Amino acid sequence: MIIKPRTRGFICTTAHPTGCAAQVQEQINYVKEHPSIQGPRNVLVIGASAGYGLASRIVAAFGAGANTVGIYRHSESKAGRTSSAGWYNSAAFEQAAQQAGLKSYSVTGDAFSAETKAKAIELIRKELGQVDLVVYSVASARRTDPVTGETSNSVLKPLGGTYTNKTVNFHSGEVTSISIEPATEQETKETVAVMGGDDWQQWIDALREGGVLADGATTISYSYIGSQITQAIYREGTIGQAKDHLEATAKSLNEQLSSNGGRAFVTVSKALVTQSSSAIPVVPLYISALYKVMKEKGIHEGCIEQTYRLFSERLYAGGEVPVDAEGRIRIDDWELREDVQAEVASLWEAVTTENIEQLTDLAGYRKEFFQLFGFETDGVDYEADVEPQVDVPNVI
Template sequence: MTERVIKPVGRGFLFLDSHPAGCEQIVRGLTEQVEARTPQTRPVALVIGSSSGYGLAATIAGLARYGIDGIGVSFEKAPARRTATAGWYRTAATAAYAETVGSTFHFINADAFADTTKADVLDLLQEKFGGVDYLIYSVAAPRRVDPRTDTTYQSAIKAIGQAAETKSLAYDDGQPVLQEVGIEVATDEEIAETVAVMGGEDWSRWVDALEERKLLKDGFTTVALTYIGSELTGPIYRQGSIGAAKAHLEATARDLSSRDGVHARTSVNGAAVTQASSAIPGIGLYVSLLHKVLGDGLQTPMQQSISLWDQLTGEKPLDLDEDGRIRLDRWELTDDVQAAVRTKWDEATQDNIAEVADTVWFYEEVRRLYGFDVPGVDYEAPAEVDVEWPT
């Protein structure tokens, strides 16, 4: 037993420790957002990136609503001198929930990009389930080592074609600070590396591996989660180096769907506060403005994940756009919502940022990513940090 009082220590949106009890409570709150059902069948799902953000929400929604069995893959740090990463504690809590609802769901802590990980996961799939019905791909990583060339690729958050500027939200001792951030132009090499990290190559390799092992069940469906976003964030996101990677992801979906026995889509999710998105200039300000406009109308990752599973299983028809993408973000991109956000974006200054944007909410959401500021948790009490990875 290793108990200690844990306080949020870090810089910007990055914290050095996470709170086990807070992370457990976050998972409990997510499960309470889903109307649990008694499953008639238990489809087998493989979720790549199951410990955080939309991948976590998709895992819990599948467990609660459709009784999925299967495997979740993520890459988290164990407790040592510091606490474990938040995803480590969230995974432990998710595994406990899976057990309570009767699902056989295994969690693998390993680099999803590695061929050895793929081999181990597929061995387990074959042994325990004989195949897979759904593959959810939700990976947000800053770098990737290609196991076949041993090349390390580093993603870049840069503009394409011409430099850009954006407003961005930061915090100084919890107080909001409005910044003007310059966005450099990406080189061709930086764009290519970003595509190598965040594009569809690794997603395709997972499907290749499953196909080679004859583990695709009839009707196999796979979806990679993506984002389009607003014109306000376009220069740094959709029209930038990240956007090039997202375009490659969408092209990969079309390629995969051309194969016999594979149904592949990208799912366009709406804006949310995640560890990945909070690192991108402009996104924090945009999301805080969006929440100011929509309030509870801002759909959570869990609400969107429930809709995704309903569409994937055929309970509801697929909501597709002209490019064949599943759209879970229509609530965000309506003309009236975007006009209201743009007005606030243009109005925002350092003097009025706390009133124009929902900065308190955003700051608390970032802290909750690490298990802090969660209602019902006593942060003055010692917490057990040596939580075991579920086996």
């Protein structure tokens, strides 16, 4: 079939297998073009099919030569419908890893479930013995707790009062004002349950109890802080409460693992175009302005550049890992430079529907959004007939 992008709000309901494969290969090539990393040997990535999870798997495998296990949702194509971009990304990664002689396995299912954890532990025990790096990179709007059976839904809302600011329809370029009502106490509680550190803790507990977490193992999870522009809707809102819980979990895990030489960190990354960030009001407009400034200064990074820098200059550089006063690894340092934020703030004040294409990198934002789903990739013939059914090797 000839596959074209079909959008509904901040999601694309189709994905292109050839485009996804090409983008995965681009990330692999980037890593292979840089110095190798003396890093982990066996890696578990929970939430491995896109974004920072996929980038972590690529850097571990092709930068450090590690064997990997990826956890993500099952999504094969059906009649008239494509698979998800994550499925196509994973298929391309698995094929490349096996061609490179690396052990690589996929466990598909709900990362929050006890069943998926048990499947992963059994696979690790059988094929790898133990893992020495666990990357937790799950983004989801809903979670059913396997212990309590309670289902929670996350919301993106401010706390304490109505929030009003600029936002953009990144498809049309229309800049408008948006007002968002504050979250209730229950909505905040559920957002923390979904996006906080509880499931990360459950994964580490299960891996330790299953005997498949190596002594001296490292575990990381990704977070974001951002600028003053996005504080009210992000870090000071419901999602910020969840990130606070995630960071508290990292400190607790670090204490638990340190007795065996292990360590746990939250990594604070920069703002990037992801399916999750596209759903947050205000954020796409902020990212469009940020991209403009960082590209002009020559300091823009995507997921793969950020993750390679994390592994090579922070986690596995030798010696103590540099952290901030809260124990977090910061790779958002270039985004939050004073000169960068001053210029972004100036653009923010001036931007309107009429001048957004000139003042910001909205075109770059749109391109990266569609690239999340395998579209707008250089060298791909999008008029060609392609097979939407793609098998993932070694999938369980």
